[in-house]
Amino acid sequence: MPELTSDSYAPSTSSIFEDRAQELVMHDPLVQVKLPRKEPDRIVGLQVTRELEGDYLSVYDKVRCSPLRDCDEPLLFPFLILEAKSEKSPNGFSDIEAQTALPIWALLKLQQDLQEKTPEHNSRPGPLVWFLANRGENWRLYGCYVDTDGPKRYVSEFSRI
Amino acid sequence: MAPDSDRDLRRLIKRYGIRVVPANPDDWPSLHRNTFNEIHKIKYQQFDNYCTEDDTSEEYSLRKQTKYRAKFLSMRARSLLRQQRTEAGWRFTLENEVLQNFLTEPVR
Numbered sequence: 600m601p602e603l604t605s606d607s608y609a610p611s612t613s614s615i616f617e618d619r620a621q622e623l624v625m626h627d628p629l630v631q632v633k634l635p636r637k638e639p640d641r642i643v644g645l646q647v648t649r650e651l652e653g654d655y656l657s658v659y660d661k662v663r664c665s666p667l668r669d670c671d672e673p674l675l676f677p678f679l680i681l682e683a684k685s686e687k688s689p690n691g692f693s694d695i696e697a698q699t700a701l702p703i704w705a706l707l708k709l710q711q712d713l714q715e716k717t718p719e720h721n722s723r724p725g726p727l728v729w730f731l732a733n734r735g736e737n738w739r740l741y742g743c744y745v746d747t748d749g750p751k752r753y754v755s756e757f758s759r760i
Numbered sequence: 761m762a763p764d765s766d767r768d769l770r771r772l773i774k775r776y777g778i779r780v781v782p783a784n785p786d787d788w789p790s791l792h793r794n795t796f797n798e799i800h801k802i803k804y805q806q807f808d809n810y811c812t813e814d815d816t817s818e819e820y821s822l823r824k825q826t827k828y829r830a831k832f833l834s835m836r837a838r839s840l841l842r843q844q845r846t847e848a849g850w851r852f853t854l855e856n857e858v859l860q861n862f863l864t865e866p867v868r
Contacts, residue, residue: 616863635769641855643863681855685847696780697766700773724791735847741780742796744789760783760799 617646619674624666624702627712637702642666644677651675661716666705676713677706679729686735695732696741703728703743711745807831833858 621638644665647655655675658664665673682699684690690698710726730741740760781787788796807830811823836857840850 614863618859618863632772634772635765641859643859683851683855687847694766697769697773700778701769701776704776704778724795727792727795740799742788742792742799744792746789747791760796760803 615645615648615651616643617672617674618643619667622667624705625668626666626701626705627663627708634701637698639680639699639702640683641681642674642677642702642706643679643681645675646672647675658713658717662712663709664713666702666709676709678710678727679731680706681731681733683732684734686737688734690734692732692734692739695734699730699732703730707743707745829861 618641620641622642623636623638624642626634645651655664664675666677667674680699680703682695684695706728707726710728714726725747726745728743730743732739732741742760785793785797785800807827811820811827815823817823833854837850837854840853843850845853
């Protein structure tokens, strides 16, 4: 049981959102294959506040809640990922998509596991991660989700919005 | 990125069933179609038409703040460029300012 004291929370007037810049996204330990190390420019998720305490305590021992290394104030279930490249970079959007694909997959998997392990909560419409990519002043927004319309296999799709 | 490792990365991505689909609203998944449609509409929102004096919606005050903020960010971006900062410099500053409002908005 995590030790949550009055000092553990952000003040009740603060946001439930938090972000991290260039931190290593770690995959589920059950994923056997060693995946490339990726540190997205920025990811945004939730932080434990008084308002979220009850929900956090009800799931923290059932599922992984954070894709980052353990710490006292974890970033929970990130849902927004940003990746930027210089206008002069040789990498086009296809490269930015490839570079960020596996971290996004990791974030979707966290949400997917939460959904599967807490079926008592209605968690439609399902895992969703927003991906904002920009190259200089050109930018693209992707909605990233798990495809359940197609054949039964785990597929993550990034759809440009 | 070295060609070999880039090829390996793309192979791995394919192996894990990850793919990028074009922006075609007809192909959006049923589960997320409504959400994507709402976001997609924003693409066509013109600044001048957003929150005019004729706006009688209950969210007028919030929309007015949003419009002011958009103008502020636009002016800030222009100012940063005039300072001839490096791309890393202006992007880091601006990104923090774009996200700051979002990250510090109190829980309602």
